[in-house]
Amino acid sequence: MAFSTAPVELKETLATDQFITALTESDIRIRIKQAHPKDLNEAIPLAVELDANNKAEKQSAVRIASKEQTLDQFRDLLSDLSKKVDSLQKKQYTPKRENKPQQRTCYYCKKPGHFKRNCIKYKRDKERNKERQHGS
Numbered sequence: 001m002a003f004s005t006a007p008v009e010l011k012e013t014l015a016t017d018q019f020i021t022a023l024t025e026s027d028i029r030i031r032i033k034q035a036h037p038k039d040l041n042e043a044i045p046l047a048v049e050l051d052a053n054n055k056a057e058k059q060s061a062v063r064i065a066s067k068e069q070t071l072d073q074f075r076d077l078l079s080d081l082s083k084k085v086d087s088l089q090k091k092q093y094t095p096k097r098e099n100k101p102q103q104r105t106c107y108y109c110k111k112p113g114h115f116k117r118n119c120i121k122y123k124r125d126k127e128r129n130k131e132r133q134h135g136s
Ligand SMILES: [Zn+2]
Pocket: 106, 107, 108, 109, 110, 111, 114, 115, 116, 118, 119, 120, 121, 122
């Protein structure tokens, strides 16, 4: 009569082992093996609990990851914005520099915006002088 319960226990142990092996999540499998459940009645609630914990951990991990992603995106956006602001400030700065050449004045007619070599009045006067020289 000593062997009568043995096959049942062996069957239970095999079923538990198969159940544990069947679990897809390896860390749950390891944790259940560490808990040493006597049979499926112990293994199943343990697996369910561990699975629930695992899913919760994964979800929070995903949430943290997505938060980090948003933060990274936000940082990228900020750096992009600061670059744009920088370029805008530079663009606003350049017209001031470009204004300077417009303030150049002609040495001949004293009018701003051109040099003597581009001066219409100077060229006209030069032509007139030539005509006068030819005429006299
Ligand atoms: Zn001029």
